[in-house]
Amino acid sequence: MPTTIAKIIAAVLLPWIAFELILRLGGYESPDNRTRVLLYPKFPPFYEPDPDLGWKLRPGLDWQGREMVVPFTTDSSGSRTTPGTNSAAVPEVVTVGDSSTFGYGASDAESYPAALAQQLRETQGRPVEVRNLGVPGYTSHSARLIAEANPTPAPVTIVMVGFNDHFPADRSSTQEMWIRRAAYLCFASRACSLLFDKLVPPRAETRVPLVEYQPAVPLPNFESNLIAIARNLKARGSVPIFLIYPSILSDEKTRVAVAAFWKHPRELVDANIDAHPTYQAMTRAVAEREGARVIDLAAIFDARGNAALHLDWVHPNAAGYRVIAEAVAPAVHEAVGAASGG
Numbered sequence: 001m002p003t004t005i006a007k008i009i010a011a012v013l014l015p016w017i018a019f020e021l022i023l024r025l026g027g028y029e030s031p032d033n034r035t036r037v038l039l040y041p042k043f044p045p046f047y048e049p050d051p052d053l054g055w056k057l058r059p060g061l062d063w064q065g066r067e068m069v070v071p072f073t074t075d076s077s078g079s080r081t082t083p084g085t086n087s088a089a090v091p092e093v094v095t096v097g098d099s100s101t102f103g104y105g106a107s108d109a110e111s112y113p114a115a116l117a118q119q120l121r122e123t124q125g126r127p128v129e130v131r132n133l134g135v136p137g138y139t140s141h142s143a144r145l146i147a148e149a150n151p152t153p154a155p156v157t158i159v160m161v162g163f164n165d166h167f168p169a170d171r172s173s174t175q176e177m178w179i180r181r182a183a184y185l186c187f188a189s190r191a192c193s194l195l196f197d198k199l200v201p202p203r204a205e206t207r208v209p210l211v212e213y214q215p216a217v218p219l220p221n222f223e224s225n226l227i228a229i230a231r232n233l234k235a236r237g238s239v240p241i242f243l244i245y246p247s248i249l250s251d252e253k254t255r256v257a258v259a260a261f262w263k264h265p266r267e268l269v270d271a272n273i274d275a276h277p278t279y280q281a282m283t284r285a286v287a288e289r290e291g292a293r294v295i296d297l298a299a300i301f302d303a304r305g306n307a308a309l310h311l312d313w314v315h316p317n318a319a320g321y322r323v324i325a326e327a328v329a330p331a332v333h334e335a336v337g338a339a340s341g342g
Contacts, residue, residue, distance in 0.1 A: 060075070093332055138164065158241045219278060230286065
């Protein structure tokens with residue numbers, strides 16, 4: 001039996017190895033198929049592929065397009081620029097999250113991390129290095145990977161996730177990651193990459209309409225991700241501060257517009273929007289259980305007229321980003337002062 005298995009393996013591997021050698025010696029260059037295993041039908045050019053996160057911002061950007069409503073820049077590490085800080089310095093505060101942390105619809109100086117840096121500069125009496133790691137489309141799964149990847153995190157880490165977690169998806173974020181990892185292993189081989197290019201059809205240029213509601217990160221996974229983030233950061237000496245995602249707009253006009261834009265059935269749109277308070281509540285519960293600081297932005301936004309602080313149904317406007325910075329600043333000021341011995 002072992003001899004038979006060995007013969008079968010040899011019969012498969014030897015032709016494969018020969019095919020690989022022929023391609024390499026013949027100068028065949030594999031096409032870049034990485035974007036064909038990603039979330040987006042069209043991969044925006046300001047992103048670069050990543051096997052775990054899926055995508056990340058390209059470093060050194062001066063992007064003048066309007067995909068994010070306004071132009072934006074990134075530093076040498078690929079983080080959105082926080083004016084008034086030194087991107088080469090070791091950050092004291094890191095903000096992790098999605099497009100609302102990135103600052104969708106706002107200039108570099110108007111994002112909440114930038115507004116926070118300005119407020120800390122005034123309260124601390126010195127520049128405080130704040131790094132904006134927010135990337136549109138990121139989830140709690142992304143935040144967990146970021147927390148786990150950094151062996152020496154900043155003294156303070158602010159995390160705001162939740163919306164993209166309950167957003168409808170055809171596959172969960174975990175499934176997406178394992179598919180990417182498998183694909184990247186394939187792409188390391190020119191033979192496998194050639195077969196992928198010829199046999200796997202490209203993703204459609206438009207999103208395929210979803211029928212049944214499946215969140216990108218199911219609630220139990222969202223909970224486990226937040227727990228892992230809190231414990232990982234605390235174990236490595238970083239103070240985690242969780243932000244409760246602001247309430248999203250949920251009126252009838254918004255629901256109709258969302259259904260039309262995303263081409264989602266109304267019941268799927270309702271399931272998505274109605275899931276938001278559940279993910280907010282889970283963030284509160286995990287923060288309390290794990291002894292992490294929590295800032296309830298939902299309550300703050302609701303008290304100030306939630307819609308007036310929004311650019312659209314999800315993203316805050318410049319005034320909303322300033323409100324976030326104001327709400328977060330006292331807790332961060334205290335944590336930064338303690339970390340610096342002040």
